[in-house]
Amino acid sequence: MAGKEYRTITDVKGPLVFLNKTEPVAFGEIVELRLNDGSMKNGQVLDTSDDMVVVQVFEGTAGVDRTTGVKFLGDVFKLPVSKDLIGRILDGAGRPRDGGPEIIAEGNADIIGAAINPYARQSPHDFIQTGISAIDCCTTLVRGQKLPIFSASGLPHNDIALQIARQAKLTASDEEFIVVFCAMGITAEEYNFFRSDLERTGALENAVLFVNLADDPAVERLITPRLALTAAEYLAFEQDYHVLVIYTDVTNYCDALRQIGAAREEVPGRRGYPGYMYTDLAMLYERAGLVKGKKGSITQFPILTMPGDDITHPIPDLSGYITEGQIVISRELHGSGIYPPINVLPSLSRLMGGTIGEKTTREDHKCVSDQMYAAYAQGRELRGLVAIVGEDALNERDKQLLSFSGLFEDKFLRQDRYEDRSIDETLDLCWNLMSNIETKYLVRLDQQWIDKYHPNDKKE
Amino acid sequence: MSENGQIYRISGPVVTAIGLDAKMYDVVRVGDEGLMGEVIELHGEKAVIQVYEDTSGVRPGEPVINTGLTLAVQLGPGLLTQIYDGIQRPLPVMQEKMGTFITRGVDADGLDQERKWTFEPVAKKGDKVEGGQTIGTVQETETIAHKIMIPPKMSGTIKSIKGGDFTVSETVCTLDDGTEIAMMQKWPVRTPRPYMQKYAPDTPLVTGMRILDFLFPLAKGGAAGIPGPFGSGKTVTQQSLAKYSDAQIVVYIGCGERGNEMTEVLDEFPHLIDPNTGKPLMNRTVMIANTSNMPVAAREASVYTGITIAEYFRDMGYDVALMADSTSRWAEAMREISSRLEEMPGEEGYPAYLSSRLAEFYERAGRVETLEGEDGSVTVIGAVSPPGGDISEPVSQGTLRIVKVFWGLDAPLARQRHFPAINWLNSYSLYPQSLDQWFKDNIAADFPEIRTEISSLLQVEAELQEIVQLVGSDALPIDQQLTLEVARMIREYFLQQNAFHEIDAYTGVEQQYLMAKAILTFQTEAKNAIEAGGLLEDVVNVPARSDLMRARFEGDYLTRIEGLVAEMTKEIAAAAEEN
Numbered sequence A: 001m002a003g004k005e006y007r008t009i010t011d012v013k014g015p016l017v018f019l020n021k022t023e024p025v026a027f028g029e030i031v032e033l034r035l036n037d038g039s040m041k042n043g044q045v046l047d048t049s050d051d052m053v054v055v056q057v058f059e060g061t062a063g064v065d066r067t068t069g070v071k072f073l074g075d076v077f078k079l080p081v082s083k084d085l086i087g088r089i090l091d092g093a094g095r096p097r098d099g100g101p102e103i104i105a106e107g108n109a110d111i112i113g114a115a116i117n118p119y120a121r122q123s124p125h126d127f128i129q130t131g132i133s134a135i136d137c138c139t140t141l142v143r144g145q146k147l148p149i150f151s152a153s154g155l156p157h158n159d160i161a162l163q164i165a166r167q168a169k170l171t172a173s174d175e176e177f178i179v180v181f182c183a184m185g186i187t188a189e190e191y192n193f194f195r196s197d198l199e200r201t202g203a204l205e206n207a208v209l210f211v212n213l214a215d216d217p218a219v220e221r222l223i224t225p226r227l228a229l230t231a232a233e234y235l236a237f238e239q240d241y242h243v244l245v246i247y248t249d250v251t252n253y254c255d256a257l258r259q260i261g262a263a264r265e266e267v268p269g270r271r272g273y274p275g276y277m278y279t280d281l282a283m284l285y286e287r288a289g290l291v292k293g294k295k296g297s298i299t300q301f302p303i304l305t306m307p308g309d310d311i312t313h314p315i316p317d318l319s320g321y322i323t324e325g326q327i328v329i330s331r332e333l334h335g336s337g338i339y340p341p342i343n344v345l346p347s348l349s350r351l352m353g354g355t356i357g358e359k360t361t362r363e364d365h366k367c368v369s370d371q372m373y374a375a376y377a378q379g380r381e382l383r384g385l386v387a388i389v390g391e392d393a394l395n396e397r398d399k400q401l402l403s404f405s406g407l408f409e410d411k412f413l414r415q416d417r418y419e420d421r422s423i424d425e426t427l428d429l430c431w432n433l434m435s436n437i438e439t440k441y442l443v444r445l446d447q448q449w450i451d452k453y454h455p456n457d458k459k460e
Numbered sequence B: 001m002s003e004n005g006q007i008y009r010i011s012g013p014v015v016t017a018i019g020l021d022a023k024m025y026d027v028v029r030v031g032d033e034g035l036m037g038e039v040i041e042l043h044g045e046k047a048v049i050q051v052y053e054d055t056s057g058v059r060p061g062e063p064v065i066n067t068g069l070t071l072a073v074q075l076g077p078g079l080l081t082q083i084y085d086g087i088q089r090p091l092p093v094m095q096e097k098m099g100t101f102i103t104r105g106v107d108a109d110g111l112d113q114e115r116k117w118t119f120e121p122v123a124k125k126g127d128k129v130e131g132g133q134t135i136g137t138v139q140e141t142e143t144i145a146h147k148i149m150i151p152p153k154m155s156g157t158i159k160s161i162k163g164g165d166f167t168v169s170e171t172v173c174t175l176d177d178g179t180e181i182a183m184m185q186k187w188p189v190r191t192p193r194p195y196m197q198k199y200a201p202d203t204p205l206v207t208g209m210r211i212l213d214f215l216f217p218l219a220k221g222g223a224a225g226i227p228g229p230f231g232s233g234k235t236v237t238q239q240s241l242a243k244y245s246d247a248q249i250v251v252y253i254g255c256g257e258r259g260n261e262m263t264e265v266l267d268e269f270p271h272l273i274d275p276n277t278g279k280p281l282m283n284r285t286v287m288i289a290n291t292s293n294m295p296v297a298a299r300e301a302s303v304y305t306g307i308t309i310a311e312y313f314r315d316m317g318y319d320v321a322l323m324a325d326s327t328s329r330w331a332e333a334m335r336e337i338s339s340r341l342e343e344m345p346g347e348e349g350y351p352a353y354l355s356s357r358l359a360e361f362y363e364r365a366g367r368v369e370t371l372e373g374e375d376g377s378v379t380v381i382g383a384v385s386p387p388g389g390d391i392s393e394p395v396s397q398g399t400l401r402i403v404k405v406f407w408g409l410d411a412p413l414a415r416q417r418h419f420p421a422i423n424w425l426n427s428y429s430l431y432p433q434s435l436d437q438w439f440k441d442n443i444a445a446d447f448p449e450i451r452t453e454i455s456s457l458l459q460v461e462a463e464l465q466e467i468v469q470l471v472g473s474d475a476l477p478i479d480q481q482l483t484l485e486v487a488r489m490i491r492e493y494f495l496q497q498n499a500f501h502e503i504d505a506y507t508g509v510e511q512q513y514l515m516a517k518a519i520l521t522f523q524t525e526a527k528n529a530i531e532a533g534g535l536l537e538d539v540v541n542v543p544a545r546s547d548l549m550r551a552r553f554e555g556d557y558l559t560r561i562e563g564l565v566a567e568m569t570k571e572i573a574a575a576a577e578e579n
């Protein structure tokens, strides 16, 4: 059946094309459109019936008219997979973008991706050291986790993502990560920043890039992350690699989703985003983890920019409901010149509790991170009070906490973009900073670790 | 009569068939691969079907076959310790058949059809039996005896009944009219199972979580809602309830949530000991996992599958607790299907029938007299995930209209790492009146008064905090500063509870009561000491109070607490004398 070309377009609306009088067309089938000038576009079937077929056109419908030829290719969207993907740069639809040859497929994988059977999953428990103190101590990243960065425009989320890509390692073994990088609607400048950094550090040879830029078709963004995750699954679960998937910017992805929803005249959910956005995002984020009987793993590090810095906006909100925590970037910290400007207070790693400790990081990690967090939270809160009542009104404990919050930002958070701190260095640094508070106020620290690690009480 | 039709249209999980002779809620097989679906709308000659599996690649013109059955679950020995998808396919069987990923077109029985169970009759030849009556038992797990009951609506006189090892489909009993009864029965998930009558709940579901049992108790047979923004502790709370509550059977539904969370339960429960029986928790647990990335139509069905299984165990006279995490994802599945049907949307795009579906679901909770005259209950605890944490949205509101217990999780508390992050100022339980008798009889006669004192201290604290925000705490009179100190003790010592701490995670009600009393003792003694001239600073900082508070993380607290309180009293008095 594939091969027959139809010229039965009746309507064109936004990125959608409506046709009638076709043979039975499969739901999800891939479509090729040939315009009068000979140029080609690609699409996918969104709705199919005896009377009418709706096709979403990835490159947009500019130039499409009723005489455009439409060919149904008889299959759903697949990515040719092979180990040769490593080191390659592909466009947002999976075609080589680096001038290299076509990928010789060892197999073709459906890009929608089937759900991992929860019974086949294995719980993630391996510590990934990022070398960034705020993350390693307070929102520990775990192999197989999906941990997004909640950022906003103009903040250095890309630097943080790259620093993680450069520095991430498993302390338990010396296995390396393969990076799968997926650009969705970011600017050429941002992309070049990523690419040249990966190139310079040699990481590019061990990476696969899928690139859809701001001036590439918006609807294509809906498949780019699926291609990236399909490649990641192949590399992780068939080739035993540990894969770190970085994708940016989820917000652009969601906007493309909204565009399709609007064109289909669907009843919109909050802020015009489709009601099924939760499910749609879950079908990306849930493609992370470890499975029984396979050596590889997929760790996801998605980046999203919160419109209007608003964490309750549907994009961060629905993401937070699916991912296993979040790292929140703060405009205020950035404004005071701190890199990385991570606000640990709303940040969370849900897999941290089950991971850190004697066997993976250090025996005192749990109580140190609790105490650092609590002292910083209290110190920050006091800043508000001091603004009203003045510092003199504070008691001794509060004065110490207040001054600690400054040290926390200046010494603990702040680090160089190329500074790679080991977990021991990070925790020792914590003890040093906490020694500025009298021990009697550090109620979350266990006495045994005070005896062992506190710089003033340390008994060698 | 043609039972077979053809696909006319496919739009995601919604497929329209023509020429299908079908009733509402008939289960059908869709397309060449025979994907499972359910008829959800009839429209002239068209039947609209929601399909429980991914529909990519399916074409118009492919066949649709009506099975003539409605969506039903298999009930019988083999449910416990099992983990199912939303339409009761066992996930371990699916893994065996399909591998790591869930592909489609594969069927699997809810109950293992090969396995033999030892059936011990309790009824005998000649007995007159009716629906719901127990005719025998199977020791399904170490702790649970599975009662084999005559299916509802059936009755007769036993012609023969035999003990021994049988599969769930083999006949164990025959009635006079020739009806053969096996251990397995089927029940349509969308129909509540019958009972004689509903009773008013009068016994608490003891959860071991101090804030819940003490301040906002839930009754066995009651319903509770836990709304909260992401990361506030809904799942941790639900899992704690699944671990420690004193239900005999637990049905845990992961409805549209994370895969790893279900894996965690699977990893943990076989090793965790039920504080009430001393045996592994898995023995009393049935799990349903239809994660966020699994088909939405099966997600819609998952809560019905779960509650039907819960009712079935209730009918045996058990106290069942069902957790649904999260009901919002169920509601979203309804919304998604409804929008594909192009139904007229109600609020925020949800179908107009959202609130009645929620009400029908929570109505299936209750304490009942079973058909056999026993006492059984289903307690339902539903998590709600309001967008942006704002509970003015339809699912939260629809839930709050029905449930009698509201455990409101709160982002600021979670951010302060105050766990469980249940806001004590806006949460409520409407059960205390009906449960107070139980607390008086089983714990202490003054239990209700102690509870009132604790909650009013928390109220007063909230009012004082507003002043403190403006002038600092040093500006308050001493007695109010003491009140703040007492309230802080309530929060840090009593309300905060670490779900991951071996000992702190569970506190029996008697100990909860003693802890609350200890706080009030501190208040009284401190007040006396200050009146006698002691300094607030000295009085509140006596080491024995920290010892009292810290010792709750140690195993023998219940036996030690009175001694620790006495020690604290002594030190406070001494602190007054120093001056």
Ligand SMILES: Nc1ncnc2c1ncn2[C@@H]1O[C@H](COP(=O)(O)OP(=O)(O)OP(=O)(O)O)[C@@H](O)[C@H]1O
Pocket (backbone or CB within 6 Å): A320, A321, A322, A349, A350, A351, A353, B228, B229, B230, B231, B232, B233, B234, B235, B236, B237, B257, B385, B419, B420, B421, B497, B498, B499, B500
């Ligand atoms: N009682 C508790 N004790 C200790 N930690 C807790 C407790 N409750 C919650 N937490 C912490 O909060 C984190 C988030 O909790 P949880 O996963 O239950 O949130 P949730 O409300 O289910 O979020 P979501 O809606 O995204 O699923 C946990 O990983 C844990 O670190």
Ligand SMILES: [Mg+2]
Pocket (backbone or CB within 6 Å): B234, B235, B236, B257, B325
């Ligand atoms: Mg949860």
